[in-house]
Amino acid sequence: xxxxxxxxxxxxxxxxxxxxxxxxxxxxxxxxxxxxxxxxxxxxxxxxxxxxxxxxxxxxxxxxxxxxxxxxxxxxxxxxxxxxxxxxxxxxxxxxxxxxxxxxxxxxxxxxxxxxxxxxxxxxxxxxxxxxxxxxxxxxxxxxxxxxxxxxxxxxxxxxxxxxxxxxxxxxxxxxxxxxxxxxxxxxxxxxxxxxxxxxxxxxxxxxxxxxxxxxxxxxxxxxxxxxxxxxxxxxxxxxxxx
Amino acid sequence: xxxxxxxxxxxxxxxxxxxxxxxxxxxxxxxxxxxxxxxxxxxxxxxxxxxxxxxxxxxxxxxxxxxxxxxxxxxxxxxxxxxxxxxxxxxxxxxxxxxxxxxxxxxxxxxxxxxxxxxxxxxxxxxxxxxxxxxxxxxxxxxxxxxxxxxxxxxxxxxxxxxxxxxxxxxxxxxxxxxxxxxxxxxxxxxxxxxxxxxxxxxxxxxxxxxxxxxxxxxxxxxxxxxxxxxxxxxxxxxxxxx
Numbered sequence: 204x205x206x207x208x209x210x211x212x213x214x215x216x217x218x219x220x221x222x223x224x225x226x227x228x229x230x231x232x233x234x235x236x237x238x239x240x241x242x243x244x245x246x247x248x249x250x251x252x253x254x255x256x257x258x259x260x261x262x263x264x265x266x267x268x269x270x271x272x273x274x275x276x277x278x279x280x281x282x283x284x285x286x287x288x289x290x291x292x293x294x295x296x297x298x299x300x301x302x303x304x305x306x307x308x309x310x311x312x313x314x315x316x317x318x319x320x321x322x323x324x325x326x327x328x329x330x331x332x333x334x335x336x337x338x339x340x341x342x343x344x345x346x347x348x349x350x351x352x353x354x355x356x357x358x359x360x361x362x363x364x365x366x367x368x369x370x371x372x373x374x375x376x377x378x379x380x381x382x383x384x385x386x387x388x389x390x391x392x393x394x395x396x397x398x399x400x401x402x403x404x405x406x407x408x409x410x411x412x413x414x415x416x417x418x419x420x421x422x423x424x425x426x427x428x429x430x431x432x433x434x435x436x437x438x439x440x441x442x443x444x445x446x
Numbered sequence: 447x448x449x450x451x452x453x454x455x456x457x458x459x460x461x462x463x464x465x466x467x468x469x470x471x472x473x474x475x476x477x478x479x480x481x482x483x484x485x486x487x488x489x490x491x492x493x494x495x496x497x498x499x500x501x502x503x504x505x506x507x508x509x510x511x512x513x514x515x516x517x518x519x520x521x522x523x524x525x526x527x528x529x530x531x532x533x534x535x536x537x538x539x540x541x542x543x544x545x546x547x548x549x550x551x552x553x554x555x556x557x558x559x560x561x562x563x564x565x566x567x568x569x570x571x572x573x574x575x576x577x578x579x580x581x582x583x584x585x586x587x588x589x590x591x592x593x594x595x596x597x598x599x600x601x602x603x604x605x606x607x608x609x610x611x612x613x614x615x616x617x618x619x620x621x622x623x624x625x626x627x628x629x630x631x632x633x634x635x636x637x638x639x640x641x642x643x644x645x646x647x648x649x650x651x652x653x654x655x656x657x658x659x660x661x662x663x664x665x666x667x668x669x670x671x672x673x674x675x676x677x678x679x680x681x682x683x684x685x686x687x688x689x
Contacts, residue, residue: 216645218484219614220474221660224467227489231463241461244489246470249645276626277646278636308626316626352650371462383519383551383559393521402459402492403520407595419462 208234209265210244211257213272213282214349217246225351226271233358238368254285262344272349276318286341287323295324331360372423374430377412377443385414388436396429398422412443451477452504453487456497456515456525457592460489468594469514476601481613497528505587515592519561529584530566538567574603615666617673620655620686628657631679639672641665655686
């Protein structure tokens, strides 16, 4: 069985269409490369009760939960309080993070600046070699920032800490046939190889093919046999290529 | 009260990081322009039971639900069956859609092609003037395609049908101060104008400002007063600009 994960993306600005969400794709790719299966992603508003309820529910259902957003110092940053609320703990100021903030801001330090050193009481701070500011983790909930440039840097900490288990193997077959024509051939392969995740993606742009078929799984031999079984069913001149 | 909406984005290829999700942002912007509040977006795997459960739950909690993906003819396209399952109805072939498919494919028509004319029994088909292929709607669930080029076209049908109620008014104030410094001034405005949604977004790129403050609401006067109240609290030389 794969380790599983869920993502909780927090922010009014995303649901109101002011900002295009950018972190999920990076997270999805990184988890994939570690052999971790991202099974659900949820985008919600800045609302403490809702964040807390979803954190709790996802935490119980998946091996890992990754939150994105809501960890700045202002009134609309609620993720730290919500995670604390979800697990029935308080919020404390982390001394090491506080020291870093005091050093950074010097005599211009305001009370507001120290708010980003707040963590759910009992949380762990995880650092990577080259990344000074830690990621706060409570139980299986990794609390990540929403700003895409910073989010991407933090993914390195996750990669270092979680490591790779058995990775996914992915193959793709490109065809000039449409999905309606391919369907019976696909159905046979899907029925025969339940351990292989078969996807079918039509294109509406001129990419030189009509349909991309994907074959994914953790059993490399099963994936390869499923690909070859499918390809053998195709008519002459097909497939266009296999990747 | 605003009309509310939720989005349900379906597809293994999105959660596995193979494809970057592209429809949510378009949907969010369009709903915003209609004065409809998108409150939640959920991204899930191709799994009939999960899709059905989420469709049902979202349908009960929001005025509108928009699904994206899973309406092609292949084994991984489950949205039609899932919506039918969610509401305890069967699946039928829509005669008008079937006729269009027969005309389009002619003598090369396969059984697979007709699968995209399947709809939850009792569903409505909604068309726009210039868009021949309809959107299928069951109760308050709008069933949209996953392919971004087609999804975008279908948004026009939604826009025509749902129309604009009272639109949102949005203002933005750009500041060279950081969030920690702005926090006490923001807190006062947030407390004073509960009908105005105030957001604070730091930037980590060199965009010529440090923090963007947003003021949103349906009461244009309240938004304007909140902006002016906030601006009056800023020190000399601030704000950089108001939009």
